[in-house]
Amino acid sequence: MGRRMRGQVLLWSLQRISAAVLALCVIVHLATILWAVRGGLSAAEILGRTRGSEAWLAFYALFALAAGLHAAIGLRAIAAEWLGWRGRGADALWLAAGLATAVFGIRAAVGLYAA
Amino acid sequence: MEGTLTVKVARSEGPVEYQVPARANQTVLDVVSYIQRELEPGLAYRYACRVGMCGSCAMTVNGRPRWTCRTHVAKVARRGVLELAPLAHLPVLRDLVTDMAPFFEKWRKALGHFRPREAPEGEIPDFALIPPASPERQQADAGIECIGCGVCHAACDIVGWNPDYLGPAALNRAWTLVNDLRDGAGAERLAAVAGDAGCHACHSTQSCTAVCVKGLDPAAAIAGLKRRIFWQDPFGWGGG
Numbered sequence A: 001m002g003r004r005m006r007g008q009v010l011l012w013s014l015q016r017i018s019a020a021v022l023a024l025c026v027i028v029h030l031a032t033i034l035w036a037v038r039g040g041l042s043a044a045e046i047l048g049r050t051r052g053s054e055a056w057l058a059f060y061a062l063f064a065l066a067a068g069l070h071a072a073i074g075l076r077a078i079a080a081e082w083l084g085w086r087g088r089g090a091d092a093l094w095l096a097a098g099l100a101t102a103v104f105g106i107r108a109a110v111g112l113y114a115a
Numbered sequence B: 001m002e003g004t005l006t007v008k009v010a011r012s013e014g015p016v017e018y019q020v021p022a023r024a025n026q027t028v029l030d031v032v033s034y035i036q037r038e039l040e041p042g043l044a045y046r047y048a049c050r051v052g053m054c055g056s057c058a059m060t061v062n063g064r065p066r067w068t069c070r071t072h073v074a075k076v077a078r079r080g081v082l083e084l085a086p087l088a089h090l091p092v093l094r095d096l097v098t099d100m101a102p103f104f105e106k107w108r109k110a111l112g113h114f115r116p117r118e119a120p121e122g123e124i125p126d127f128a129l130i131p132p133a134s135p136e137r138q139q140a141d142a143g144i145e146c147i148g149c150g151v152c153h154a155a156c157d158i159v160g161w162n163p164d165y166l167g168p169a170a171l172n173r174a175w176t177l178v179n180d181l182r183d184g185a186g187a188e189r190l191a192a193v194a195g196d197a198g199c200h201a202c203h204s205t206q207s208c209t210a211v212c213v214k215g216l217d218p219a220a221a222i223a224g225l226k227r228r229i230f231w232q233d234p235f236g237w238g239g240g
Ligand code: SF4
Pocket: B155, B156, B157, B158, B159, B167, B168, B201, B202, B203, B204, B205, B206, B207, B208, B209, B218, B219, B222
């Protein structure tokens, strides 16, 4: 396999793995929401749960990383098929977009942790 | 069925309509042959075996790719109308004839030919004995009856969007050989069918399986290739 082909296989595998991670994360996320809104929702209550909690920080960081990668890899495929955006330049752009999305999410998770 | 059929043919110079006598048990290929013999001697179309073996007669019939020698008019005509066009996703040579060269070029790229296992140094090359009823042989047999008609290739949207995509027929062939224990090109073939122009481009929409004239399941074959590559070398670090 050439390097370029390896990259493509890697992206496909990341797409599948991030999908599995997202499936789990979304379930946990939704369950938490259902559980958290029982007695009304307040910022203080949310921060009480996430502030200083390494477990929630890790959870949301992983969630954000999976979401960023999954979305970017998916958009890359759609853009290649519908708009003909292919090649190294497009790949670099999508990788950057995916990581940027993930970084924003992770920054928010860090914010909740450190608030 | 009696009366007349209206047959709209997408010819190279533009659409032309013909009236053809409707007969019982008529196939679409019968209709095309009638037009060429009685009405339009210059109409270009292709067939060879007329019995569903050679894979040369495929066309678009009322919007869907089909093997015309085995397609009964009664089954596909809509209110006495047949619309015929060349097979999609291939260059048109003339009228209803497409150039199959790019299609078979994809088979070549997917290493679609059998390559016998090498014998160890100094030994006489011999084939492994695989009983016909064994699971190994049955797995290889699952997709072996492909006649190379191009119907699945024409039905696949991804081929339309990405002309480099190897497509369901070539990948089904590759999976057949990957499963053939007598074949020795496994790793090389998996490398040839990986990536954005290979099995990883497939969206598993199963149009190919829905139209396959031989009732094969190219979509499952492609899923098999993805699975094999994933478990063998998920991150493309080496190995296969
Ligand atoms: S399953 Fe894959 S190969 Fe078959 S039609 Fe869909 S995208 Fe094409």
